[in-house]
Amino acid sequence: MNDYRGKRIIVTGGLGFIGSNLAIRLVEAGASVTIIDSRVPGCGANLFNIAPIVPGIDLIESCIGDVERFASALKEADAIFNLAGEISHSRSMDDPERDLYLNTVTQLRFLLACRANCPGARILYASTRQIYGKPVYLPVDEQHPVQPIDFNGVHKCAATQYHLLLARRGDLDCRVLRLSNVYGPRMALHLPQQGFLGVYVARALNGEPIVVYGDGEQLRDPVHVDDVVEVFLRAGLAPDLKSRVFNVGGPQPVTLNEIAAAAARQSGRSPIHHLPFPEHLIRMDIGSYFSDLTRTQRELGWVPSIEFEAGLKGTLAYYREHRDRYFGFTKQPELPTAARLEYPAVTQ
Numbered sequence: 455m456n457d458y459r460g461k462r463i464i465v466t467g468g469l470g471f472i473g474s475n476l477a478i479r480l481v482e483a484g485a486s487v488t489i490i491d492s493r494v495p496g497c498g499a500n501l502f503n504i505a506p507i508v509p510g511i512d513l514i515e516s517c518i519g520d521v522e523r524f525a526s527a528l529k530e531a532d533a534i535f536n537l538a539g540e541i542s543h544s545r546s547m548d549d550p551e552r553d554l555y556l557n558t559v560t561q562l563r564f565l566l567a568c569r570a571n572c573p574g575a576r577i578l579y580a581s582t583r584q585i586y587g588k589p590v591y592l593p594v595d596e597q598h599p600v601q602p603i604d605f606n607g608v609h610k611c612a613a614t615q616y617h618l619l620l621a622r623r624g625d626l627d628c629r630v631l632r633l634s635n636v637y638g639p640r641m642a643l644h645l646p647q648q649g650f651l652g653v654y655v656a657r658a659l660n661g662e663p664i665v666v667y668g669d670g671e672q673l674r675d676p677v678h679v680d681d682v683v684e685v686f687l688r689a690g691l692a693p694d695l696k697s698r699v700f701n702v703g704g705p706q707p708v709t710l711n712e713i714a715a716a717a718a719r720q721s722g723r724s725p726i727h728h729l730p731f732p733e734h735l736i737r738m739d740i741g742s743y744f745s746d747l748t749r750t751q752r753e754l755g756w757v758p759s760i761e762f763e764a765g766l767k768g769t770l771a772y773y774r775e776h777r778d779r780y781f782g783f784t785k786q787p788e789l790p791t792a793a794r795l796e797y798p799a800v801t802q
């Protein structure tokens with residue numbers, strides 16, 4: 455990763471889970487890193503996430519849509535890892551306009567600013583497996599139909615297409631990674647809406663029951679954040695990948711029962727409870743999913759290397775050491791409603 459030495463890199467969403475892990479690796483590789491993050495209430499921003507690299511980076515506390523606040527940083531950027539976004543599927547159903555704003559409006563503004571200020575920079579976008587919806591075949595490759603089952607999937611799909619459109623037009627060099635369920639240090643464990651892996655880790659840590667809905671035989675391919683960071687770094691270095699899309703998933707499919715059992719083992723005291731699917735979740739269930747990683751392996755030379763149980767063990771060790779930084783507050787921060795996000799007025 456010496457190729458990042460001396461490079462000027464922007465990480466949007468760099469106070470969050472994946473962005474902070476990426477920023478830390480980039481600093482270790484000798485890059486000059488600028489984080490743009492507005493600490494959106496309800497997302498995973500946590501200043502402690504970047505403790506290992508402060509001071510030593512530039513932090514611009516700004517929404518990625520407020521482009522005038524960081525245009526000069528864009529002008530100097532060699533590459534941009536674009537990880538800002540809202541990841542909660544359930545919250546997108548509760549407040550679709552909030553999700554629309556965070557995942558599309560601000561993304562579009564950001565990309566247009568990149569086109570104006572740094573058309574030569576490489577842009578790596580964190581998309582999601584959620585855009586595939588309920589798989590019609592397994593494993594899911596990049597040609598699988600796109601048929602999201604929640605607003606978050608629809609909006610992430612739109613943002614993915616913004617990146618690909620500008621790349622096809624030759625305006626920007628965008629590459630897209632479609633991430634499966636990511637886990638590891640620096641997840642926002644206090645936000646259960648961010649997904650079941652964070653919930654299982656939190657419950658294992660606290661010795662609380664781990665709840666599996668349905669029969670628990672649905673498959674997932676959890677991928678450790680260190681593997682995700684590695685594939686982002688590779689995608690950022692590879693030449694001639696404009697408008698290419700890559701799946702990113704874990705080393706093997708595992709059932710929710712197996713994931714819960716692993717969490718319970720690592721906890722040593724968490725029981726497992728099976729419950730029927732709650733009505734509001736059943737309509738958001740995608741059944742089984744795991745990624746076909748053939749293209750990612752062939753073109754980026756990447757395969758996930760961290761086995762789930764080993765990755766989970768290291769994850770729990772991180773949170774045992776820094777528990778107060780991730781559980782120091784029990785109350786949810788207040789969420790901005792769509793109305794309070796101050797949309798620009800529509801003009802003729």
Ligand SMILES: NC(=O)c1ccc[n+]([C@@H]2O[C@H](COP(=O)([O-])OP(=O)(O)OC[C@H]3O[C@@H](n4cnc5c(N)ncnc54)[C@H](O)[C@@H]3O)[C@@H](O)[C@H]2O)c1
Nearest residue numbers: 467470471472492493494498499517518538539580633636
């Ligand atoms: N965690 C996963 O399992 C997963 C899976 C698939 C895709 N992804 C994608 O990866 C990216 C990062 O996810 P994460 O798990 O690190 O989430 P996270 O919530 O931990 O971090 C997201 C960060 O983005 C910031 N942010 C959001 N909107 C912003 C905006 N408009 N301007 C500035 N900052 C903004 C938030 O403040 C937060 O710090 C997201 O785009 C997400 O959709 C994540």
